[in-house]
Structures are given as structure tokens and as C-alpha cells.
Amino acid sequence: MDQVKIFSPASVANVSCGFDVLGFCLDSIGDIMVVHKTATPGVVIGSVTGEDVPIDPNKNVASIAVKALLEEHKTDFGFRIDIDKKIKPGSGIGSSASSAAGAVFAVNELLGRPYSRRELVRFALAGEAMASGAAHADNLAPVLLGGFTLVRSNASLDIVKLPCPSELVATIIHPKIELKTIHSRAILKKEISLKSAVEQWGNLGAFVSSLYTSDYELLSRSMKDKVIEPLRAMLIPKFDEMKEAALQTGALGSGISGSGPSVFALSKGAATANKVGEAMKKIYDSIGLDHDIHISPINETGIKIL
Ligand code: HSE
DSSP states (O other): OOEEEEEEEEEEESTTTOTTTEEEEEEEEEEEEEEEEESSSEEEEEEEEESOOOOSTTTOHHHHHHHHHHHHSOOSSEEEEEEEEOSOTTSSSOHHHHHHHHHHHHHHHHTTOOSOHHHHHHHHHHHHHHHHSSOOOTTHHHHHHOSEEEEEETTTTEEEEEOOOTTEEEEEEEESOOOOHHHHHHTSOSOOOHHHHHHHHHHHHHHHHHHHHTOHHHHHHHOOOSSSHHHHGGGSTTHHHHHHHHHHTTOSEEEEOTTSSOEEEEEESHHHHHHHHHHHHHHHHHTTOOEEEEEEEBOSSOSEEO
16 A cells, blocks of 8 residues: 555543543544655655645644654655645634644554554654644543543543444534633643642543443533633633524533534534534624534544545
């Protein structure tokens, strides 16, 4: 095999209750990447279409991740990556994770799969760390493993794949403003109170339990964020109204997708998820703010070969 074409999906990190550790994979939006073997060792970005990302292999998260892999797995040939970038950088749905994970996944295929999807997370993290200024795998893990994932430790990359209740559907609204993760992390406090920590680990534990038992009511009660959302909400136009509209329309929960500015909701069934999307859309239409909406089931397999 000399080339492979893949779909590398978007993802939602944090999911309100699990800052930097919880995430799920989307199905309706992702990048298309084609990776070719080349005679010259190393990695180059052949072309970028769609959204604007660097073509310089030292600045593109896809090539940086591949370089990390090739440092460990030496080859006497190289790779060219062509990227059709559909996920807008700085939109809060794992744009850099999609590039980094997709690139190492495709190269691993061309190498005859020396690494498992789980092992690929650590190479992809090299790209993600450059993009966000911090090494956290909460977007990468669901993109590579699919479904919901919990990163028990970002340091040792101890990752747990979680079950996914079959009726969950995500709604995402992206106000077309760019919010870099590095900036939305800079406003966070370095310490939190014991009271907030107790509430938060209660919510995260219950959320994980709800996935195992498909307990949608418990899932709904657990989608709370007392730590991060209050600080970041001010960065997102109409955030409080957006969340309230989603919940009033029947969403199980709603919050900031990753580091924002996208806002996500989880609903039981596509009909509710669509209605939630309409309610959210009305709010941005009312202030003339351009936006994208995505309605997506949870992608349980992650990156796909096309
Ligand atoms: N957990 C990360 C954050 C996700 O919220 O900053 C975005 O990379």
C-alpha cells in the first residue's frame, strides 16, 4: 500500500464534567486526509484545501505528530500529507487533534500497523501539545478510539474507552469567531476549592456510570461544570442563553465544547437534537452572528479509512 485516504473526525472534549479528561467523537464533521509514501525520508505537507492551516511541516500539527512517530520508527522512505481541512482551527471541536491523530493513523497504516490506535495517542500528542500549549489527550483519545473516552492520566496516557448509550445525539453550534485553546486556557485559575473539586468528581463519576447503564437522567444531572464554564462563558457570545435554550428544548445537557467557542448539547434521539439546533440557531440569527451547526450521532469507531 502506497497511499491511504482517511476521515479524521471532530470531537468534543471536557463534556462539561471532565475538564481535560473526558471526550467523545463526532461523525458528521471531520477532515479528509490522503497520505502517500515518498522516496525521500521525512514528512512534507503536499497541499492544504479548505480551512487555512500551515503548510510548513515544522508548524503543521499533522507533520509534527508524524515526526514524533518517525523518531521512534525509522524509515528509509518518507510521507506526503494532503489535507482537506474541514474543521475550522480554534472552533472548539478538536481541529488540531483531528489533524494530528489522522496523520499518525494514516502513516501507521502505510507502515503495516506497527502501533495500536491506543499507542498512536502519544505521537499525536506531540502535535496537539504544540497547538494548545499543553499536552492533554481528551480530544485525541476519542478520535483514535471512537465513542466516549476517559483519560485517567494525561502523563502516562492511561486511557479508558467508555460505553455509549445508543440514543445519544450531539448538537454543536459554532459561532464563527476563532478562540485559540492557548488563550482560553490562560484565563483559568491554577487552583480550585475543595468544595468545587468534590462537586466535580461527583459529577464525573456519575456521568461515567450513566454511560455504562444508559441512565439518561443521571447523565443529564451529571453534565455540570462548576470549575471551568463559569470562567470561559464570557468568551462565548450569548452562552448562557444558548445553554438555557438547549435545556428548555429538551437537551439532556449543554456546555462549552472543548475550549470553545462552540457550544454543544447532548440529547436523547435525533428529533430532539435537531430541535435543539434550531433553538440555538435562532439565538445567533437574532444578533446576526454567522455560525455553523452540526448534528451528529456519536462515532463509536473513530478515524475511518475511506
Ligand atoms: N481540555 C481542553 C481545554 C480541550 O478545555 O482546554 C481543548 O483542547
